[in-house]
Amino acid sequence: RQLRDSDHHRIFIAALEAKPVGMTRFDKADTGNAIVSAYLDPSLTGRGIGPQMIRNATENILECWLSIKGVDAEILEDNKTGQRGFAKAGYKKQETRPQEGHILYTFSRSDDESDA
Numbered sequence: 001r002q003l004r005d006s007d008h009h010r011i012f013i014a015a016l017e018a019k020p021v022g023m024t025r026f027d028k029a030d031t032g033n034a035i036v037s038a039y040l041d042p043s044l045t046g047r048g049i050g051p052q053m054i055r056n057a058t059e060n061i062l063e064c065w066l067s068i069k070g071v072d073a074e075i076l077e078d079n080k081t082g083q084r085g086f087a088k089a090g091y092k093k094q095e096t097r098p099q100e101g102h103i104l105y106t107f108s109r110s111d112d113e114s115d116a
Helices: 049-064 080-088 109-115
Strands: 002-004 009-016 019-028 034-040 070-076 102-108
Touching: 009 049, 019 049, 034 049, 034 080, 049 070, 049 080, 070 080, 080 102
Parallel strands: 034 070
Antiparallel strands: 002 009, 009 019, 019 034, 070 102
16 A cells, blocks of 8 residues: 655555555655655564565655655664665665664665666
């Protein structure tokens, strides 16, 4: 399911057996990319649901927002589960630090096209 609140923000809700279990939110940034945040019910981690949810939502946002170049995820350094989830969803770890204590993972539109 997809919920829309404007042309600059989108939220995708993940469901299992018609029950909401997670969400992926995108916000357009001034950089030309979107910023993503994701949440998955902690009881479901380790099953591959998170990466699938992130990947599906990312592919959808790239289809909806043709003007963005890619998607950035700013993940806390100690959030190893989040880092693994975004990496498995096709995001690439960057050397650039968006802010202290965070690691940047990026999914570029060109990454999506090369998987097609």
